[in-house]
């Protein structure tokens with residue numbers, strides 16, 4: 015679907031550039047607006063980008079800091095009869111005061127806090143918190159943060175207006191807590207944004223939330239503001255979707271785990287989706303889909319180093335053109351605390367339908383699988399930490415096979431040039447074998463950009479650093495996952511690691 019009415023007249027906002035403004039989405043997550051100081055920093059960043067680069071933004075914002083986690087915790091406490099929003103109230107009222115925002119903004123935020131508290135009182139009385147009610151209570155985080163940022167921007171001359179996403183027409187479908195945006199709403203969203211731009215207004219849009227077909231609040235799953243940003247990008251046809259973080263773009267690994275991680279300048283949509291799905295926290299797993307379908311480039315930027323070019327995420331042809339050489343590995347990521355299920359059935363030797371039986375049980379238990387390895391009489395598959403098989407499902411599998419659960423595993427994934435996977439796998443296994451790190455599963459082939467291995471949790475950090483050093487040449491840190499390189503886990507080869 016391509017938007018028809020992309021461009022409206024340049025609004026009253028003073029634009030330094032003579033050419034028509036570049037329409038961009040600027041998404042800021044919770045860590046970018048964790049307190050009053052960071053809200054003020056983001057407001058200055060938006061205003062300076064408008065003035066210096068002539069951009070006309072729609073801003074997508076998440077709840078301040080860990081407000082979503084706090085509201086979820088408040089919901090769980092309300093189930094036990096305790097209603098307490100003091101931490102949430104303090105953060106927002108102190109921010110209002112520190113930012114010296116108008117009384118009207120304070121009144122709006124206090125009203126939202128009262129509504130949240132009333133809902134929690136209700137949960138406390140009925141001792142029930144349905145997925146629908148949980149979505150409604152968590153939505154208050156984004157609704158408050160948008161009002162705080164919009165008022166802060168207005169104070170510095172940017173005519174910002176807070177927009178609950180449903181007021182722009184963002185309509186969801188699917189389950190509460192894990193909805194997606196219905197593409198049928200894109201034309202209405204495009205018109206709403208055009209109208210705001212033509213009125214010279216900068217929309218500050220709640221990420222993560224929307225209304226379902228019945229007008230009930232629903233959320234897009236944790237981290238869903240990235241998806242809101244790419245949906246707006248696709249619906250209106252923005253020139254770029256910017257995802258602002260506290261790091262210099264998508265990195266070659268999680269910088270909190272691999273201190274030598276480096277920014278990646280160019281990533282394809284497919285690589286970004288695989289990295290996000292297999293643990294790279296930097297983007298929501300399905301947020302690349304709307305951008306890919308509409309051909310809208312995504313750029314991951316650092317709000318603390320805005321002059322850094324960050325990471326450009328775009329279609330394969332564009333990225334290949336921009337890359338000087340095709341890297342063997344673009345980036346490495348990991349998903350911790352997964353469970354591997356080994357299902358072995360000698361009785362099914364030669365008989366068809368073994369795999370179908372196993373996956374039928376999983377489907378009825380509504381669990382999704384990340385990594386699979388099969389043989390004629392066995393299948394191994396991984397479930398991430400939020401999922402587990404019901405006793406009934408385990409019993410049913412045990413009727414046709416021996417079932418073994420192996421907890422505390424990690425999936426380590428390498429995203430890169432799938433056509434050179436043999437070379438990639440050879441290097442990975444060489445460095446891991448040199449250190450007696452055991453690979454329990456490997457999966458390659460389904461995706462042309464991803465190879466995944468399974469190791470034990472307590473060796474994942476070392477594996478990540480070893481492999482990262484292998485492909486990106488950075489020295490090993492003194493310790494990996496609590497293991498000092500000089501005093502490695504029993505049996506590890508110190509000389510090879512040191513080398």
Ligand SMILES: Nc1ncnc2c1ncn2[C@@H]1O[C@H](COP(=O)(O)OP(=O)(O)O)[C@@H](O)[C@H]1O
Nearest residue numbers: 043044045046259263264265267268294295296
């Ligand atoms: N491959 C990666 N590239 C960049 N950042 C990563 C990666 N993997 C994990 N991270 C971590 O994700 C953090 C940003 O995610 P998050 O804190 O959720 O940001 P936000 O709140 O803005 O959405 C970074 O600070 C970084 O430590």
Ligand SMILES: N[C@@H](CC(=O)OP(=O)(O)O)C(=O)O
Nearest residue numbers: 043044076082236237238239
């Ligand atoms: N606040 C929601 C939505 C979101 O996307 O947040 P963040 O941008 O901080 O990941 C959450 O915590 O899931």
